[in-house]
Amino acid sequence: MTTVGIRDVARLAGVSVTTVSHVLNETPHTRVADETRDRVRDAAATLGYGPNLVAQALRTRRSGLVGLLSEEIATTPHAGRIILGAQEAARAHGLTLVIVSAERGNNAEAHRADIQALLDRQVDAVLYATMYHRNIAVPANLVDVPAVLIDATEGTGALPSVVPDERGGAVAAVRHLAEAGHRRIAFLNNDDDVPATHGRLAGYRQVLSEYGIPFDELLVGASPSEPAEGYALAKEILSLQRPTAVFCYNDRMAMGAYRAARELGLSIPDDLSIVGFDNQEIIAANLFPALTTVALPHYEMGVWALETAIGMFADGAERPPGPFEPVLLPCPLVPRDSVAPPRQP
Amino acid sequence: MTTVGIRDVARLAGVSVTTVSHVLNETPHTRVADETRDRVRDAAATLGYGPNLVAQALRTRRSGLVGLLSEEIATTPHAGRIILGAQEAARAHGLTLVIVSAERGNNAEAHRADIQALLDRQVDAVLYATMYHRNIAVPANLVDVPAVLIDATEGTGALPSVVPDERGGAVAAVRHLAEAGHRRIAFLNNDDDVPATHGRLAGYRQVLSEYGIPFDELLVGASPSEPAEGYALAKEILSLQRPTAVFCYNDRMAMGAYRAARELGLSIPDDLSIVGFDNQEIIAANLFPALTTVALPHYEMGVWALETAIGMFADGAERPPGPFEPVLLPCPLVPRDSVAPPRQP
DNA sequence: CTGAAAGCGCTTACAG
DNA sequence: CTGAAAGCGCTTACAG
Structure with a gap:
């Protein structure tokens, strides 16, 4: 796999890398001649160029990664639906979901280490999901990053959280x-x-x-x-x-x-x-x-959490101050065949 | 969150960043005075320094990320066990798992795009899991990166693959x-x-x-x-x-x-x-x-796939040439209470 | 409308 | 045994 960089695109289009960057990113307030734009786009397309997201992340100090720490990923299908919701929402926003399955046994120290690993990866936010609705104490280093709780609440209201109604x-x-x-x-x-x-x-x-x-x-x-x-x-x-x-x-x-x-x-x-x-x-x-x-509403909680997290780190967005009230998502009835009127008395 | 960098450690320890890097990474063939080593380690510890993995990835051209593309993450608990196996194996090797749930409907073009997104992220390998054991045609761009198939085979033997026996x-x-x-x-x-x-x-x-x-x-x-x-x-x-x-x-x-x-x-x-x-x-x-x-053996297939992938991109490892035979993992009996000897005839 | 240059936080020859 | 400097691939003031 020969890796093609922005310089290759610039060379082929006969412009500077600056210009390539501007047109590909559609930088606001930047005028580029239409003819130049086209040349750059053609060059990028023929080379099959995609920006190196690692380099982009280092430069912009935004990784585009959001971490999901989930207890017991394997044992319940519920976790799967949370992941799916978060994942699809992430994709819709051009983000990538990084998942880590928390150690069993609710070991706070291990969770802290898992979160640290995510922080070292420079994730833009972390989503913290428990395997069923409960009140928890969150690892201290979770406050170092935009974070939201899924299926869990924590007494102080320090973090946004979403739970089933x-x-x-x-x-x-x-x-x-x-x-x-x-x-x-x-x-x-x-x-x-x-x-x-x-x-x-x-x-x-x-x-x-x-x-x-x-x-x-x-x-x-x-x-x-x-x-x-x-x-x-x-x-x-x-x-x-x-x-x-x-x-x-x-x-x-x-x-x-x-x-x-x-x-x-x-x-x-x-x-x-x-x-x-x-x-x-x-x-x-x-x-x-x-x-x-x-x-x-596991899928919906995953989506909600991801989008709330985005709101906490997006450009121009102020991180809301809290304290946060848990948000309740509806639990809809799913009618099948086990209900009928009672027999005549 | 004040982010502490290698320079801060160097300054506190009174050495150069070069030296900090050497001791923290335990670079082979590098002699550093024990006393200096200790000073560096102390400094890193007191600052709570952890290296910025994004910068490291850019420099070393190794992201430490492995992508898992899985169909239907949500509908089956099986996918959860694959993820868990891959995730735990990844953590054991200092890698991070990035997951993407493939579009339903087996849309080859969409899968190609999902893989491209992973490649743009500079993943070191991709694991491709189907929701049940079957023969598939893999997206063409999967050959651009070390890749292994989980619960799937593909006719040509171009990729390592693991399936249940x-x-x-x-x-x-x-x-x-x-x-x-x-x-x-x-x-x-x-x-x-x-x-x-x-x-x-x-x-x-x-x-x-x-x-x-x-x-x-x-x-x-x-x-x-x-x-x-x-x-x-x-x-x-x-x-x-x-x-x-x-x-x-x-x-x-x-x-x-x-x-x-x-x-x-x-x-x-x-x-x-x-x-x-x-x-x-x-x-x-x-x-x-x-x-x-x-x-x-979903958990085991996840582990096997991750470790096989590592073998394909680890230092010094040659990417094996193939063609590959699918590896069969055992399906053990789980005895419970539904079997007894037949009644006397 | 376009480009030269600095710099994100690291690692790694290379020199001393 | 230790450090100065280049460079990974991008973005972004800044200048023209």
Whole structure:
């Protein structure tokens, strides 16, 4: 690969490198004769010239790189959608995404080192994504660069951050059930102290009061948010109580609820309607019947974060002072086949 | 962020930048007094100096960046494991991974542009990953740089490539069933003309002959590799034939087979043993009973590709001439709970 | 309208 | 054992 430089273009066009730079970059306030412009462009095209972005970065002190530090890139498809959103937004702005998967175990010191590596690379900004919505303490050196949090908040409001509107998503889910006519709606919650647990419960309660349905604590349970535990919890609540619908903290618990319903001889959706949360395609679309659920805005959070970061380092943009309120992105309902009106009483 | 440069270190240590560079990089064949070394290191440490990698890249003509072009980053967790493998290998070698998600639709021209963007960034190598094992035609400009294919082969052998040992994985799966005592083993295959279809069938047939089991075409069927179609196919074969075990092309089809078995009143694993392929955690671990399956070596392919790429651009390394034979990585059996000996006949 | 020259932050022969 | 100087490929005042 013979590498062609700006000098080669200048020589072929018979102009100086200054002029080549001006026309190729369309430098504002610079008049260049049309005829010269064309000559330069032709020369660049015939040589297949593309500027060396490393040199450009050194000179302009802008690398065009944005770093994405993500926990657990591999284990969840969610991370993939964040990456995709950030990546497509980056490409749309001529930026390149550099990714590093954070060490497991939440080792703050290791994260600091990962961020330092990104800083040494001169990234223009860093995006910091956690694997699920939570409150975190950020590594100290994150303040050395425009940074934004994805799926995470941090108490002080020092950084812009974007998270799912958990409550709003739950409201959509439970309203969907209520609108279908359900009044005895169980809720299988997670038992971790994380924002989604509280937010989804709040949404559930909100809809109950909207519809004047009394809160019945026998219809609400909490367990680890996995299929096996969801199954046990569903079995208990479905056996003792007689809800006509159940809203599950996530699709994995809904998987368990499907099994419980099956074992109790309850047919979905005729005997029991179920709504999940997370929209994990591989579960939701392939359960039988397909699961109605609520989508998490991972792609959108990736886009939002990237664009917010750009706003922090773009020319002329002042880095906003903060403190920042977390931005909530909507969690839309994804209707499939697991909801029907309750049977006639 | 006041950025500290090599000059600041030199000034503080009372030496030239040349000397700072030598000691920090441990340039071979360079004698520096121990006392000077220490002074330099102390100065760098107290200033928190890290070299500007952009400047270093420009000067050494080595960016330390490797690009990963991956189709469909978001839709499959597989891509995540490739990224993770490549990323961790990159970090271990002081390299940084740059990722770009290829346009959907397999648009060769768009891929060419994505690769060009990577080349403009001066990446030292590019890794090209497809979303499932297949034969492809690579964009022409990929030959301008050390490149390796992940999960893909390309006819001419122009590029190193790494793919799963489909046949070996199928052999492990079917042997596992045969060793448990099964002799009537059905195979639910995919119906696409892709390497995995042929490889897994070959592995199935190989084990049959190892055990002297005649090939019975009534026990073998093919359909799209999704739960719904797997269900239909399983229902047909399980109703008409009476296999004691079924080997499924992938975990999604196995999901369908579970449902078929349930509807036919067959209990897994007592009445019917099932083995899948792909080890999609979210399915395999959460089906009930948990699915015994075969893992695809995505993480390992990511590592292999990154390290092979390094071998192509490292100092002193000659770029191997090719043609290259695809390297097969093993697909190990992941035993769970869906296999048992057949009932007494 | 166009170009000569300095400089981004490093590394690396070369000289002493 | 240590340092002065050139140069990687660009951009950008500045001058004409």
